[in-house]
Amino acid sequence: MDIFQSPFMSLPGITPEEYSYLQQATTGLNEQQLRNFLMVYSSKRKNPSDMLIFCLIGLFVVPGLQRFIIGQIGMGILYLFTIGLCFIGSIVDIVNHKNLAYEYNQKMAFESLQMVRMGGFQ
Template sequence: MSKVLRHLPELDGDEQVEVARLLNDMSDAQAGHFARIYRSRRREPVHILLLAAIGFVGAGGLHRLYLEEFALGLVYLFTGGLCVIGTIYDVIKYKDLALRYNRDVALETAETVRQVYDGASESGDV
């Protein structure tokens, strides 16, 4: 847990636990590399909430596009947030949407960092 607090102190709750689990077997250099990439790619839950709330005034689906769910974002956009019901659901579940997206980003980032460092250690660069 100390690595996540040192490298990503802004995380909390379930996201912090997920990231701490990934950082557990990384060196300090790997954890720092992971933190830089993850911080640039993760999505803040409050941004998702704000974009979902915009769906009530006619631009439904912006939050889904922000989460890189392009097909669903377009469906929301053209159907008025699935007749506002989908938008209401997403406003209620915005933290779950952010956690799911951020978990996927964390897994991808951890895999990338591991591949880079494994490749570097095989070639003798580390």
């Protein structure tokens, strides 16, 4: 399948690493399962550009916002009470915003695959 005809290309801000991971993870799914996977996954994933915005808001307005959004509640509370680990943690998160989004998206892809494979959607 041509990369530009792939259903994964409809995901906003998809990176080559995420594309490759999704192709490997969805090997063996039939067309209906793939459609269901995309529906579930696209509602859960975070766009790296959005993650950058969350990190900037986390630096200047609400320390730890980016960690709360990706489900790391403990780290979010730590950032909140230490002002983003004295701004250093928030700055590191800005630099690594693509990695934060990718790791979160991997978890969401795994969860979405489990839902589809267990028959949560028919």
